[in-house]
Amino acid sequence: MxxxxxxxxxxxxxxxxxxxxxxxxxxxxxxxxxxxxxxxxLMQSTGLFDTFHQDELFEDDVILWTYFDEFEDSGNARIVYRDGCWKLLDIKTGKEVWDSLFECLENCNVYLAGNIYENPELVEGSS
Structure with missing residues (x-):
């Protein structure tokens, strides 16, 4: 690739x-x-796409994820490259959620909400 x-x-x-x-x-x-x-x-492409509009996901994008059944947990997370793979950091806590972006996409609906540069309001008040 x-x-x-x-x-x-x-x-x-x-x-x-x-x-x-x-x-x-x-x-x-x-x-x-x-x-x-x-x-x-520079923000590198993850090579992956959101569930709804097939928007390409890049480093420093912010996503909203919800389990497929929509009755479980959900959250907002920032995409980062860490430890050799694409990880998700919870917007509120800054802690890693999911083992990887790929695992999240396998188990959840993922919506691209924006990125930290064009949409700083998505991360305001975060740690």
């Missing part, structure tokens, strides 16, 4: 950034001009 990234830079999300030889460019035009952006935050 070829890694896929998006980037947050200067209060704007770029869905198709260019990464080449360890340098980051916001688009191919800047790549040709040699202009780089070292302050951009």
């Amino acid at each position: 070829i890694p896929k990234f998006r980037a947050w830079f200067d209060s704007e999300m770029y869905d198709e950034p260019v990464v080449y030889d360890g340098e980051f460019y916001l688009d191919w035009r800047e790549f040709a001009d040699g202009e780089t952006y070292n302050d951009a935050v």
Whole structure:
């Protein structure tokens, strides 16, 4: 799988950034001009998609998960890469929930609520 990234830079999300030889460019035009952006935050794709709209899930996205039967537990979590896999951190406690994002998707409905950069209100008041 070829890694896929998006980037947050200067209060704007770029869905198709260019990464080449360890340098980051916001688009191919800047790549040709040699202009780089070292302050951009890169977010890698998990390669997985939410249950409802098939939206691609990226690092630092915030999801709402509910068990399939909808009578059990549910929660909001931030996607992070930790210990070699995609993990979920509970928004309120900051603690890991589920063993991995993949396990959550196998057992729950998952809805992409936003990300921590474009939707900071999703994580306000979290630890």
